[in-house]
Structures are given as structure tokens and as C-alpha cells.
Amino acid sequence: xxxxxxxxxxxxxxxxxxxxxxxxxxxxxxxxxxxxxxxxxxxxxxxxxxxxxxxxxxxxxxxxxxxxxxxxxxxxxxxxxxxxxxxxxxxxxxxxxxxxxxxxxxxxxxxxxxxxxxxxxxxxxxxxxxxxxxxxxxxxxxxxx
Ligand SMILES: [Zn+2]
Numbered sequence: 001x002x003x004x005x006x007x008x009x010x011x012x013x014x015x016x017x018x019x020x021x022x023x024x025x026x027x028x029x030x031x032x033x034x035x036x037x038x039x040x041x042x043x044x045x046x047x048x049x050x051x052x053x054x055x056x057x058x059x060x061x062x063x064x065x066x067x068x069x070x071x072x073x074x075x076x077x078x079x080x081x082x083x084x085x086x087x088x089x090x091x092x093x094x095x096x097x098x099x100x101x102x103x104x105x106x107x108x109x110x111x112x113x114x115x116x117x118x119x120x121x122x123x124x125x126x127x128x129x130x131x132x133x134x135x136x137x138x139x140x141x142x143x144x145x
Pocket of ligand 1 (some may be wrong): 081
């Protein structure tokens with residue numbers, strides 16, 4: 001598979017590809033590093049990042065920036081969207097057909113749409129800021145006056 005995408009299959013690249021494509025999950029670079037090293041130690045963080053960059057360039061995987069602190073790599077490159085549980089950090093795929101986007105803005109001249117990625121953020125009912133105010137780790141009940 002790596003060769004088909006013009007990637008020279010080194011031992012470490014094969015290990016990283018296994019982690020991504022066997023599990024079919026959304027993994028962060030750190031999770032990938034941990035998984036790779038659980039099987040064969042000695043893969044550096046730099047190697048993981050370089051390999052991910054290469055896989056991205058060759059469109060083998062997709063990068064998903066859920067928030068600035070959470071970047072994951074998606075082995076599913078077909079068009080789809082995501083549900084993101086902000087409490088647990090769980091990401092789930094939404095089939096592309098279940099979301100319809102209308103009213104996209106007019107694009108600047110000379111460009112075309114490459115894709116539209118939607119992340120639907122969810123939280124447990126009633127846990128929003130309109131119900132509770134969090135203040136330095138302590139939960140304060142909202143004034144009813
Ligand atoms: Zn996905």
C-alpha cells in the first residue's frame with residue numbers, strides 16, 4: 001500500500017501504517033508513538049511526525065484539528081464528518097450523506113472547494129455554561145435572583 005502511494009516502505013513507516021490502518025481510529029501523534037513503541041521500541045517522536053507528514057502529503061491519511069490542543073490523524077480519507085464529545089474527547093464518524101451544507105460563501109476568484117469538514121461538538125445535556133459556572137475548579141451554583 002505504501003509503495004502504491006510512492007512511499008518507500010521503511011520498517012518504521014510500516015509500523016506506523018499498521019497502527020493507523022489496523023485500528024481505523026482517530027489517533028493523535030502521541031497515541032501513535034505509544035502504540036508503535038509498545039510493539040517495537042525506539043521510534044522517535046520526530047520519526048512519527050515526519051512519517052505522518054509524508055502520509056498526509058501522499059493523501060493516505062487526513063489531519064483533523066478538533067481544537068488547538070487536539071490534532072488527530074484519520075485513516076479514513078473518504079468524505080465524512082465528525083461528532084466530538086467535548087467531555088470524553090471521543091470522536092465518531094458521521095457519514096457524509098447525513099449532513100447537508102447549504103449556503104457556502106462565495107469563494108475568492110481562482111480557488112475551488114477541496115472539501116468541507118464539519119465537527120459537531122456534543123456535551124451531556126444540562127452541562128452547558130448556562131447551567132453551571134465553573135470557577136477555578138469549584139462549581140458555583142448560579143444565582144437565581
Ligand atoms: Zn473520521
